Amino acid sequence: MIESYRKAAVESAMSTNSAKNSFPHWAKYISTITNDRLSGRIIFDLGDHLREIFNASSQGNTRVGENTNSSVSAGGAAWESLVCWYLNLCLIGSNVVVIKSKKDLLPRFITDAIAVKYNNFKSNTEADLIYIAFPKVQDWPEKGEKELFSTYFDRVLSIVFSMKDISIGVIQTKTNWNDNAQIPMLWDMVYSAKGFGRNVTVGSKGRSIESFASFTYSFVTVPSQKDIDKNYKVTSTSVNRVRNISGGNYWGLPTKDGVADSLNEFIGRNLSDYIPEADLIGWLDKQVALLETDYSYFGLQKEHSKYLIQS
């Protein structure tokens, strides 16, 4: 069940036009980094290269350097998809799925719990990505052929698991990292506050984030700015804005102490209780063969011609 949910999540994330147009470029670049060989270590380390991978798409793309509004919009959506793809890839076989928040995939009990009301105005931003860590369940009830995953999980809630059994986290993705680091900072505060005394409330319909085993808020950026060393120091405001958010801040580059972690640290930090084996890389090593079959939807088959997402 969890793996079919993951499949739906990844296919949904990669089905947008911006992702479909970018993926062939990404895949090509990935194969040059990996020399067409895959192992647990290599997959895991892709987290250090996501920025280069992401940038590969604007190069093969006619939109290069245009700075058109089209590339703006598409870029943000594409980064979100790439992060979703990568995290799910590292989480295969686990009980954790990362989804793009979309009605078909996101259960209502989660939407309700993370709702933020400002007076009576529902004002939560659309969460970019959300991870859901499920408990180990022996037998999942049958899911209807046409039933949406969102309604399925709503239906089996409190039958096979309760909210207390799962952990969730919001993952805010942004391609740049400057002034707008305020956004994740402020939302993290809202979600971690114990109450406001004014008309701000978190949660609705009797559900709140405290109903979960845990809740985290994280920030993942490319970043798109050119001069990384100059712009992002330990002392920079934009860095400090996000350094303390509950789920951590990450980028598509190797970890730089005090500034940002590589995205490959995400799982160890937030989800270590949920990975199938203590040694994540060893586990992934054993899954590599399945990328040709069960997990072919990741598009990492050895033949280049298959570097396309089937719709």
Add this chain to the structure above:
DNA sequence: GGATCCTTCGTATGTCGGGG
């Protein structure tokens, strides 16, 4: 399966003023 509404997606560039 359109048509429509609504939100979100950043960039480049420049000015201003505080602090070191």
Add this chain to the structure above:
DNA sequence: CCCCGACATACGAAGGATCC
């Protein structure tokens, strides 16, 4: 004097949801 953060501004498209 130099560096850095805050602030302002225009722009149009992507994509999801919803309603026929």
